[in-house]
Amino acid sequence: EVQLVESGGGLVKPGRSLRLSCTASGFSFGDYAMNWFRQAPGKGPEWLSFIRSNGHGGTTEYAASVKGRFTISRDDSKNNVYLQMNSLKTEDTAVYYCARLIMVQGVFRTWFFDPWGQGTLVTVSS
Amino acid sequence: QSALTQPRSVSGSPGQSVTISCTGTSNDVGVYKYVSWYQQHPGKAPKLIIYDVTKRPSGVPGRFSGSKSGNTASLTISGLQAEDEAYYYCASYAGSYTSVFGGGTKLTVL
Numbered sequence: 001e002v003q004l005v006e007s008g009g010g011l012v013k014p015g016r017s018l019r020l021s022c023t024a025s026g027f028s029f030g031d032y033a034m035n036w037f038r039q040a041p042g043k044g045p046e047w048l049s050f051i052r053s054n055g056h057g058g059t060t061e062y063a064a065s066v067k068g069r070f071t072i073s074r075d076d077s078k079n080n081v082y083l084q085m086n087s088l089k090t091e092d093t094a095v096y097y098c099a100r101l102i103m104v105q106g107v108f109r110t111w112f113f114d115p116w117g118q119g120t121l122v123t124v125s126s
Numbered sequence: 127q128s129a130l131t132q133p134r135s136v137s138g139s140p141g142q143s144v145t146i147s148c149t150g151t152s153n154d155v156g157v158y159k160y161v162s163w164y165q166q167h168p169g170k171a172p173k174l175i176i177y178d179v180t181k182r183p184s185g186v187p188g189r190f191s192g193s194k195s196g197n198t199a200s201l202t203i204s205g206l207q208a209e210d211e212a213y214y215y216c217a218s219y220a221g222s223y224t225s226v227f228g229g230g231t232k233l234t235v236l
Contacts, residue, residue, distance in 0.1 A: 033223075035225070037227075043229065043230070044129065044132075044215050044227045044228050044229045044230040045164075045172060045215060045217075045227045046129075046227065047217075047224065047225040047226065047227060050223045050224070050225075052223070059223065061222060061223040061224055063224070097171060097172070099172075102177075110160065110177060110178050111158075111160035111162070111177075111219040111225070112160070112162040112174055112177035112178070112217075113162070113164075113172075113174065113217070113225075114174040114177075114183065115171070115173075115174075116171040116172050116173070117171060118170075118171050119171060
């Protein structure tokens with residue numbers, strides 16, 4: 001079964017740091033790009049960050065809202081993708097999800113996220 | 127990027143059809159064929175139901191269909207069932223390996 005499990009969330013004070021982990025199973029993790037999202041209460045998912053497979057250069061991208069504060073990385077030997085979050089703000093409070101990005105189906109290019117993990121709650125509060 | 131625009135809520139009776147719109151811009155929905163839709167039940171992770179505007183993953187009922195015209199994509203659910211009550215989100219590729227999502231639509235099955 002293809003599965004993603006996030007961990008590392010919790011309560012943290014403004015200005016502090018937190019590192020989230022996402023562990024993959026059931027597929028060849030190193031072949032896929034991975035993404036992080038967050039979802040604040042009552043809101044839609046917000047795309048945060050992208051990391052391509054190391055075979056395609058490990059390219060990273062970030063949403064403007066987190067660029068310079070958040071860093072995505074991956075460890076293919078552990079089937080993990082990480083999100084290092086620094087200088088946290090109260091508005092970063094949300095459920096954080098990781099998801100696998102599908103960019104190719106057969107010989108055709110595509111772009112969608114499947115599956116998603118169950119999410120981990122990050123609360124930034126003094 | 128700005129979020130895609132969806133109606134806050136839609137409703138329908140069992141057996142009826144509903145359509146949820148998703149309006150973007152010429153920088154995302156209007157220019158790319160990579161629009162996807164996700165269903166989310168409360169407390170659960172989003173689940174892919176439509177990708178590449180019109181395609182359904184295996185296991186997703188044929189009652190779910192997608193379309194696009196210009197900067198607006200649409201999700202239609204026909205033959206509504208009670209288990210379809212959920213939040214629905216659209217998403218689009220927005221260039222340079224970035225993505226943008228809609229604010230979500232709550233579907234109520236009356």
